[in-house]
Amino acid sequence: MPPSRQTPLSSNWPAGVGRVILPETDSTNAEAARRAAMLTGPEWILTLRQTQGRGRRGRAWQDPAGNFAATYLCRPEGPPDRMALRSFVAALALHEALVNVTGRPESFALKWPNDVLLNGGKLAGILLESLGHGSGVSHLAIGIGVNLRSAPEPEEGATPPVSLMSKTGCAVAPEEFLDSLAPAFAHWEAQLVTYGFGPVRTAWLARAARLGEQITARTVRDTHIGSFEGIDATGALLLRCAQGRVAIPAADVYFS
Secondary structure (H helix, E strand, O other): OOOOEOOOOOOOOOOOOEEEEEOOEOOHHHHHHHHHHHOOOOEEEEEOOEOOOEOHHHOEOOOOOOOEEEEEEEOOOOOHHHHHHHHHHHHHHHHHHHHHHHOOHHHEEEEOOOEEEEOOEEEEEEEEEEEOOOOOOOEEEEEEEEOOOOOOOOOOOOOOEOOHHHHHOOOOOHHHHHHHHHHHHHHHHHHHHHHOHHHHHHHHHHOEOOOOOEEEEEOOOOEEEEEEEEEOOOOOEEEEEOOEEEEEOOOEEEEO
């Protein structure tokens, strides 16, 4: 396990939440898996250099120096089928933190299922991984990557990546960004645990990109084109297509 260091917590750091800062690691989600057995309470794991970051469906996540790479590791409350709802908690927390550090609420939007956009470009991504044995979930790792300083090379057909620095001129260090993200996450997690998915869903939709517009959703087997009508109580994408309304639990979304 790589060495870590502790830094003084900010005045609004959430009570009972740990913080580990690593100079370098392969992947913060992989580091979370290594630390899960020793976890005594929820914990943020931040690395200043990530060498083998990954995104959804095993894709590599490029992580140039100065960008944000962290994982929130916890023992989640609620049934296993509700674990995926934490991606919406993380998205709302990211949106709130980005607005806090820039003062530009109009610049950011949330793209289903797990991206944050800045002026239409991909700024941040979220990756949830459950840890446990068999069908049981003992821990949840919520990986978050944000292009604070520089954007990686674009992938063909994907939303072009952007960086916070290049689009807003805002220079934020990873540790400073975590100080804003952690309390925002704690707030939205408390909303989910206390009131259920309803308030989180409403808040997410208020910040959603392309709501009411035509989008394309591609699953492993099918391509759906239709009007983006929202998300249902499970977080599935709702599209109004030629054959009627469809609910899509997992897909890659493309804008026309």
